[in-house]
Amino acid sequence: MSVQPPEAQQVTRVKVPAGTTAAAAVAEAGLPGQGPQAIVVVRDEEGELRDLAWAPESDVEVEPVAADTEAGRSVIRHSAAHLLAQAVQQQFPDAKLGIGPPVKDGFYYDFDVDRPFTPEDLQALEKRMKQLVKSGQKFSRRRLDSVEAAREELANEPYKLELVDLKSGADEVDTSEVMEVGAGELTVYDNIDRHGEVVWGDLCRGPHVPHTKFIPAFKLTRVAAAYWRGDQNNQQLQRVYGTAWESKEALAEHLEWLAEAERRDHRRLGAELDLFSFPEEVGSGLPVFHPKGGIIRRELEDYSRRRHEAADYEFVNTPHITKGTLFETSGHLDWYKDGMFPAMHLDEERDENGVLRKAGQDYYLKPMNCPFHNLIFRSRGRSYRELPLRLFEFGSVYRYEKSGVVHGLTRVRGMTQDDAHIYCMPEQLQDELKSLLSFVLDLLRDYGLEDFYLELSTRNDEKYVGDDESWRVATEALREAAESSGLELVPDPGGAAFYGPKISVQAKDALGRSWQMSTIQVDYHLPERFDLEYTGKDGAKQRPIKIHRALFGSIERFFGVLTEHYAGAFPAWLSPVQVVGIPIADEHADHLVGVVKSLRAGGIRAEVDHGDDRMQKKIRNHTTQKVPFLLLAGGKDVEAGAVSFRFRDGTQINGVPVAEAVAAIGRWVERRENTSPTAEVFQRELAAGAESA
Incomplete structure (x- = not known):
């Protein structure tokens, strides 16, 4: 919301005598009758809102409700x-x-x-x-x-x-x-x-x-x-x-x-910044990423991979389609078929007379990765010593969203999930959930999201599988982990998937809008349906518990949310072009070519604008493209072996020695700073570099 309620005050209660209107009692109490804090209705003792013309049959106390409340x-x-x-x-x-x-x-x-x-x-x-x-x-x-x-x-x-x-x-x-x-x-x-x-x-x-x-x-x-x-x-x-x-x-x-x-709409910014598009020839809800968008996406994925490697995840890959029997086993064809693309009937063989020689089978585009990961777990015997086993995949999935709900990158039909499934023993569940929630929140913070609350989705009694006890244990385990995080926990009754309850991490963007990001689900059901087992410490076969976890939700949706969060001005470490050199005159270009060469040697995405436009137009163009660092060079800069910085907000730092400029940009990007650089902030970066030298 754009306008927040006033600060919480002690709730005023007003007595409304029998046969008297609420309006008369409110006026008698001296409460406002006009302006933003005017009383518009009252809330009775049962919590029901009543008109001010309401006259109760017996004396009651009511809570006046002001215009500037929700x-x-x-x-x-x-x-x-x-x-x-x-x-x-x-x-x-x-x-x-x-x-x-x-x-x-x-x-x-x-x-x-x-x-x-x-x-x-x-x-x-x-x-x-x-x-x-x-x-x-x-x-x-x-x-x-x-x-x-x-x-x-x-x-x-x-x-x-x-x-x-x-x-x-x-x-x-x-x-x-x-x-x-x-x-x-x-x-x-x-x-x-x-x-x-x-x-x-x-x-x-x-x-x-x-x-x-x-x-x-x-x-x-x-x-x-x-x-x-x-x-x-x-x-x-x-x-x-x-x-x-x-x-x-x-x-x-x-x-x-x-x-x-x-202004922040990611669909508009995607076109203006040449990041992605939705070609009519491809189909609704099926985006294609252009080179600049591909760089951002690669950076998102690469950093996530490094963090997952450090957290002992093992990387797997699975195909985009499968025989329908896999989703019969998982239950998706019973519970999720309306959200899946129609089957492809394949492998049928007939002889020259048209007589069926081999029956065909239905294949489906996968809407989920989890059944495939179960097959990987089941591919050989497992020991308790291997648990928790954390499998991770950037897996492409396809869901048949109705055309009316498809919306840019935030609601698509083809998406890539950063999908993980953790198989653990019952005694490991709580520690794994707490560690997992901490991992998820820390990684989201690394991308610049800071304001979170959690949502606990519990069983839909009309759409679930499994027994009451496993649902109770799973729900309470999630509740305990969520409460231990210290974040606000909001109930979502009936919002769970058919196979288990979940925690959703809700993140607020720069405009205060809430977006569902990561989800964590506890599942006793699919290990049962796939007959997953490990050998316990006592040598007996045991059933693992499965935790489903998508951190971004999908790369596409996360990309869209970050685009709007940053209004297209991505942090320098994510920006497709991090530095552009702009010569004041053609004779200054060679100086900037050398600067750019040094930056590229350090892994910075940099280029020189050799176009025919005047310098001021080049500055406007690259500022519009939201490039974080513009390096200007004129005669004095060339003579001094320096460059001048121009930032997105129009501020500038002049005459910075090239070596210091290159080092400072490198440090800024390597630290993955999520703020947009300005003259005031970057001057401190340059000073810190000089002190450490």
């Missing part, structure tokens, strides 16, 4: 969604209403209309919404006596009628739909003008702000297609997105955050 903002956004729907039906009278819930940082509403909304439509709708805000309409809750009454009132709203019918329990209802119809009684919120007339209404459980002037700042942001209830077999609707905040200042800050997120 709960308060959610209510403002839900009310803004209703305001949008009112504006749409005023300007498009034939529009039919879908649902309009609050979402993270905003809201949306779905509409069935004759044509897609245009940017001009959004401008007109936003203008109409502002007029409705100024009119000061009240939101008034009204209870419907029966389902039949609701059907009669909503006869012209087919999608709302369907939501009413869902109350019979015949269908599953998602959280946004529950917000529309409520888990108990059916209610409508009427919009009442200053004359007391009902001018619009919508089926909704609420709550809402008291009146439209409690929606001080909002903006409609975009339109997208959406299927009713998320089912592609249903009618396609127009979904209008917007954002709403407690103040114009908060809205402005959020819009700037959105603009910065757009």
